[in-house]
Amino acid sequence: MVKARQRIWIGLMMLLLILIVLGGCSKATESPQSESKSNSETDTKIIKTVDGNVEIPANPQRIVTQGYLANFLVFDVKPVGAPYWEMESPYTMELSEGITDIGQIDGGSVEKILSLKPDLIVTVGGDEKLNEQFRKIAPTLVIPYGTYHEVHDEMRAFGEILGKEKEAEEWLKEFDKKVAKAKDSIKGLIREGTTFSLMGPFGKDFYVYGDGVNRGGQAIYQQLGLTPPKLVRKDLIEPKINALSISQEKIADYAGDYIFLDISGEAEFDENDPVWSTIDAVKNNKVFYLNPERFWPYDPIAVESQVEEIAKMLKNHLEQEK
Template identity: 65%
Template sequence: MTKLNRKFWGAILIALFLVVLSGCGGTGQSTHSESASNTAAATNSGGTDQAAKDKSSRTEEKLASDAEQDTRIVSTVHGDVEIPAHPQRIVTQGYLANFLALGIKPVGAPYWELESPYVKSLSAGIEDIGQIDGGSVEKMLSLNPDLIVTVGGDEKLNEQYRKIAPTIVIPYGTYHEVHVEMKAFGAMIGKEMEAEEWLAVFDQKVKKAKASIQGLVKEGTTFSIMGPFGKDFYIYGDTVNRGGQAIHQQLGLTPTDKVRKDLINKKINALSISQEKMADYAGDYIFLDISGGAEFDENSPIWASLDAVKNNRVFKLDGDRFWPYDPIAVQSQVEEVAAMIQERQGTTK
């Protein structure tokens, strides 16, 4: 992940922490022409006028139905938004992987999404629109989108986006679970079946990953995700941070009671604590993330006193791979975490 990429994610996460702590537009002309042709043929043949009228009536009904579905209404945090029923030129900020999972390639996305190791191979031909700032407006305009989907954050920018194309704002952290997220996106753009198909494959991969570590971890063993970010130390829950969905939600690895009580039950993504309180949240296994330019002394007495540290049960997370939290990333993280546990236990299945 580039420095700029980490800085961007850092900016988003810092903002989050502060909150925590305080079709197509077709006209149907071809169908109409077919109707006219069929009607003329029926009339010329004689004795089939009624059949022609019936077919013409059905065609007109279809045309009316298609016209009604040229757009759809999507409910958002900023009210209902009318969007194309089948958008063709989507620009996204924060949800590139969601569209790619549904078989849709947007025309534009920020560089920090294009560089994600989970979607890089799928991103050829997608234009880099830069950061979420004023410069992105001009780039979006040049791409002539018919739909913009963004994490938002700056309402002044959102207003400029709305002047370019219908804009759906889905704030960072809106979705905390893969199935809910994929179904929501499928419904939004008329890809419900594709969403269900993708989730079926996802569920099979999760099932296989869980089976691969069955028996390697004793029942009741606890896992926690923690680490320094900048000048603070954080504990993470089971949502958008540091592989939480893969570790706790999908693989079902048990969080500590304190993590469950102070974060998961309260739907808090991250919690800043003093290092003196690390032992209160530390599990039998720890997934450690060191990021945001943090300096962390792994030889400090507090850290070294933790059971997970003393028993070689600490997994260091690669930020490039465990900062992303989109459905494609979670799917891969499930497999990667299972592989970590197998390797640590000296067993592969």
């Protein structure tokens, strides 16, 4: 069961990497925004997207989503269709009953989506020819992967799409309280100047991650406010780069006093290799292993949980160090 889920998430990661490349070749990313006006006669509203203004139902009832399932579930809105890999997330699995699996984000999903008779499609896009087919079915919002770099922006954007701005603010208020509580739980345990890295092997490559959508970066750096090494800040966080492939020889340059490690994608990684085993954090048993199933998702529900999990990991470890 675990291997099967890992294969699903490996497939998801490869798909998202493809979407990043395709998205980089298309229009610049722009967060969808509502013009804050509705046409009372037709009960629609205009949302600004990377494709320009898109007219959508003011109160959509039959939503199909590709890549944003949790963003609807967090508002207690259940789409009629979503890809199976989104419904396999530990954060959405119990909430996905009754949602139709539309398969992968490819041409094979078009007929299935058409049969669901959606009144709104929200997709990470990446394939403009596919997006054109979606637009013929229903109003389509293309929100490229990585559009949102922070939970508050993401919740407010989907609050606008759904006409649930008030609910978004209420959720964020509770979210901020949970973040504050998590930060308080480790306050005083972390010495000033202590740095934390987020990195790991994927396939044949080794990556270091910033404070964006990869591997819990939002929870670690943005919400808990843990300090990154100088190179991580310079090469990833400041330029808003989510992930950077580095050579094995460069790992030590990006390693912090503590390391959050993700090993996934059938990684070819030897933890006994001197390049890795001689890093101070590794030698001093200051490496936290992340569960890919829980730290690959990057939606608001996931980030909320990741904040609490990271704080708990640190609290348990740091209290033992004292």
